[in-house]
Amino acid sequence: MNFKKKHFERRHLIELFIKTIMRIALIIVASSLGLILWTILSRGLPSLTWDMVTQIPKGGYYMGKEGGILNAIIGSIYLASGGTLIAIILSLPIALYLQAYAQDSKWGDYVRLSLDVLWGIPSIVYGAFGFALMISLGLRASLLAGIIALALVELPIMTRAMDEVIRRMPKDLEHAALALGSTKFEVALRVVTRQMLPGIITGILLAFGRGIGDAASVLFTAGYTDRIPTSLMNPTASLPLAVFFQLGSPYPEVRERGYAAALILTIIVLLVSFGSRWLASRLNKYTVK
């Protein structure tokens, strides 16, 4: 009797203990987000000026003189938009194919496996691959090369996200459309893309956010310049590299601006993240429940 009681108490103590350390672990993980945001905000805000976001670097900018990083902001938007566009052109057909034509097929499994594997390849390898292609073709660092490298980084992120939502498509809707005589292509185009639009947009913005923050893939491929690119063959600056390069400066003012650039990048990424959430919940009103 006594033994039983003791056992009873002990396992409940363990239960309590485990629960407590689990909560502590959750708090640690959650507070690391707070710490990161607080560090970036408190160190970036003091040197964040209007000039930073409206001017390109002027002479002596990298020694602490006037100017801003508009070149990097615009460059990053170009790079990420271009990469996202190419990724959409490839992702949407792949995701639709997996749903419409390759349900439960061996080929569908291969494609999904390949996407998972591609998703795990680090962006530095895509950057090195882009660079290897460039030297083979005799090309120089350019906006186009950066866009292609980013498209490769974004492709698996976007396709997996789209596949994930399209798979949740209510089967009844699909069956109803097929029963009315639609072809699979018509179902994919007119039913799936509309019903799953909120999820598809979330996937696109997720990939865009990942693309705009990625440094390792554009390091080799897009180069860096103080000018805003006017053609696809120009090299272009990007925000992550603006942060990275300015932090390596021996001048404290320039390093401070690097923190401010990190803050700008963080704000853009957070806006994209919240924006996609908001947009998805708005668009959800127009789907069949």
Next chain:
Amino acid sequence: MNQVNVIKTIQENRTKKNIFAQKIFFGITIFPVILTLIVAIALFFRAFPILSEYQLSDLLFGEVWRPNQGLFGFRPFILGTIWVTTVGVILAVPACLLVSIYLAEYAHARTRSIAKPILDLLAAIPPVVYGVWGLLSIVPFVDDVLAPLAEGRLDSVPLLSVTQPTGFGILAGGIVLAVMIAPLIISVTFEVLSTVPNDLRHASLGVGATQWQTIRNVVIPQTLPGIIAAIVLGASRALGETIAVLMVVGNVPNIPTSIFDTAYPLPALIANNYGEMMSIPLYDAALLGAALVLLVVILIFNILSTLVLQRMLRRK
């Protein structure tokens, strides 16, 4: 009669369009399947000059890295990668498992709905921002708090003795990596845990087990391969992380002996030297070879864990 013909043509057109679209779409799906191979072949092709000139074992295990004298030993970089990744994974795994078990087994729906966006945001923060955070918070933290704490007390413990006084090094890199891979490990483990049917839990709870006993004796044994795969996935993510690690790890090509040492992981080597690699013979081949080594290791990790996870998650 005429009308019937018109309808027939329309139908034929629609069928043709359907078949056409199917072919085009199928063609596009070939791209991701062969892309990995294309990347590997392109890197191999560019790295070939150095692979044909040196023995593979000399490259992988050589200790000296002096490209302008023709010495390309990857050993310090490979060891640096292994050290930083190991420290990152060791720091991340306990907390991540606890959090994912908590979210899957204990937490209220409300806690989950708060935790999910937090994890999504952690995953969305760009690597370079993690690097800035590491530089501003973690490096001083290692320097001011952890190193003095270990100094004198742990000097005799191998792997933990304080060797250099700046805060930059494996420990700082590992801490940053741990936070970066946490959202991935947590979300995959969470998914794996939720494949366990509730009936199993109820059966265990019904015979009087506590929740923790249920988790330990029923849920975890059921999902162990998936949990391991989640950790391997996190490790492979850590192996390839470039910018954030590069900013805090010190980048000195030495053979590390302690977590307070500096290191120089492979991705950092590739990223740091892209500027000068065209001016020294074989340098670009060596760096793209480094990318190839990284790719091969990560592919092995990835394919294994993905196969396990695909099998587990389909059970749902």
